Amino acid sequence: MFGRSRTVASLTAGCLALAAAGTIASSAGAAPTTCASRVNSTVDKLLECVDLAGVREHQAALQAIADANNGTRVSGSPGYDASVDYVAGRLRAAGWRVAEQDFQFQTFIVLSPSVLEQVSPAPVGPVANAIMSYSGSGDVTASVTALPAPAADATPGCEAADFAGFTPGTIALISRGACTFAIKASNAYAAGAIGVVIYNNQAGEINGTLGNGFTLNLPVTSVTQAVGQQLAQTPGLVMRLKTDTFRGIATTTNVLAELPGKNTGNVVMAGAHLDSVNAGPGVNDNGSGSAALVEVAENLAKVKPQNTLRFAWWGAEEANLVGSTYYVNTLPQAELDRIALYLNFDMIGSPNHVFFIYDGDDSDGVGAGPGPAGSAQIEKTFEKFFTSRGLPFKGTDFSGRSDYGPFIASGVPSGGLFTGAEGIKTAEEAALWGGTAGQAYDPCYHQACDTYANNNAGALETNSDAVAYATLSYAMSTNLINGTKSKGNFRPAPDEHAPVER
Structure with a gap:
């Protein structure tokens, strides 16, 4: 079992994070003192208090946690546990009712960076590489046996016959292509390989996985096409390959915080x-959405909403939405029926951003169909916010890649915001939002460079305001979603999108 022990490392990381957050807050300038005591029951008041400095304070804390924990906050690791401590601590201090929901899942964790070194011939030294997810652990130094390149074999490493004459006890060097990485590695292992290096069949790095069914205790990593081709042509090549990983069942946590409303149903x-x-460290993916929710929650803490507000920080999303799926699947039907809507905020500060809004009504006609009834109204809520700011926006498909997935599958109206991941920005998008056409929305997506610096301040500030606007509006009235009206004279500034009952 791995994870969820409050280790000295995780507690130390949490303390470092809090110290770093305090430094950032003091240097950036604190929010107005009135925010600490007043009731932000209107959108205007709330937006005065939800500011970029506050969001960045929380991102700085998450960065400090990663720095103290091998550069990562992956679920099941001490870095994630410290992230849970930080978020839960901030919400409890603000006065929210906080619960931590533990669950188990199949995970893969890199315990230390993979090492690939050329031992001989000269020049010797390290070789840039990217470990394959679900690689086993090992530290081997051996000669390298290169399989024929795709020009000579269209399916290199995909058949056992490809390893005829392979020298057992050596490291296999194989080109990508035609079958899964797991098949290549398994065939190499069966032929006696003690390590595997897979090189790309096109320009760029490989961000690859062997799949969670790969259980061989074999170190497997990857290199670029140029590096792989050079290694394959090096006579007498001896290399060292080291991987240090954990594969198995881990325990991790969802953080759930509730602000009771007059209408608990x-x-x-x-x-x-x-x-x-x-x-x-994942400071954009998804330290941006996580930090914005903490900032909004802290500034909503003294509000007495009409509807009950429940915020969630999901664990193991990167392991295929495990946390949110576990939460939805374990809710009794009566509890699921109480959920009027779900808003999702995953990557809202991408450096080469577009203001994407989830396409609740499928008006774009791309990919999946519309969300459950009410999702179109959520989309319009966000559209009206951006229109009020004079900002362009664009629909994005419910592709199933984020935590709205299990809610939609259960019939809960859903929506949210997104600023883009590995997708490439078009010239038309660059003309509307600035940035660089032909480059990814987030060039550091799922990479070590997704740090505190990986951020577009304007996008993050605007989207944090949008998060605040939508959550408070729906906290007071879900009339357009399910006919539940607000009490009193609340108006969701800057427009009158949600009708009120007087």
Whole structure:
């Protein structure tokens, strides 16, 4: 079993994070003192208090946690546990009712960076590489046996016959292509390989996985096409390959915070995943959405909403939405029926951003169909916010890649915001939002460089305001979603999108 022990490392990381957050807050300038005591029951008041400095304070804390924990906050690791401590601590201090929901899942964690070194011939030294997810552990130094390149074999390493004449006890060097990485590695292992290096069949790095069914205790890593071709042509090549990993069942946590409303039978949910990938600290993916939710929650703490507000920070999203799926699947039907809607905020500060809004009504006609009834109204809520700011926006498909997935599958109206991941920005998008056409929305997506510096301040500030606007609006009235009206004279500034009952 791995994870969820409050280790000295995780507690130390949490303290470092809090210290770093305090430094950032003091240097950036604190929010107005009135925010600490007043009731931000209107959008205007709330937006005065939800500011970029506050969001960045929380991102700085997450960065400090990663720095103290091998550069990562992946679920099941001490870095993730410290992230849970930080978020839960901030919400408890603000006065929210906080619960930590533990669950188990199949995980893969890189315990220390993989090493690939050329031992001989000269020049000797380290070789840039990217470990394959679900690689086994090992530290081997051996000669390298290169399989024929795709020009000579269209399916290199995909058949056992490809290893005829392979020298057991050597490291296999294989080109990508035609079958899974797991098949190549398994065939190499069966032929006696003590390590595997897979090189790309096109320009760029490989961000690859062997799949969670790969259980061989074999170190497997990857290199670029150029590096692989050079290694394959090096006579007498001897290399060292070291990987240090954990594969198995881990325990991790969802953080759930609730602000009771007058109507306990009508719950407005908003969520963001708290975990990073193995490769880096995940300060945009998804420290951006997580930090914005903490900032909004702290500034909503003294509000007495009409509807119950429930915020969630999901664990193991990067392991295929495990945390949010576990939460939805374990809710009794009566509890699920109380959820009026779900708002998802995953990557909202991408450096080469576009203002994407989830396409609740499928008006774009791309990919998946519309969300459950009410999702179109959520989309319009965000559209009206951006329109009020004079900002362009664009629909994005419910592709199933984030935590709205299990809510939609259960019939809960859903929506949210996104600023882009590995997708490439078009010239038309660059003309509308600036940035660089032909480059990824987030060039550091799922990489070690997804740090505190990997951020577009304007996008993060605007989207944090949008998070605040939508959550408070729906906390007071879900009339357009399910007919539950607000009491009093609340108006969701800057427009009158949600009708009120007087």
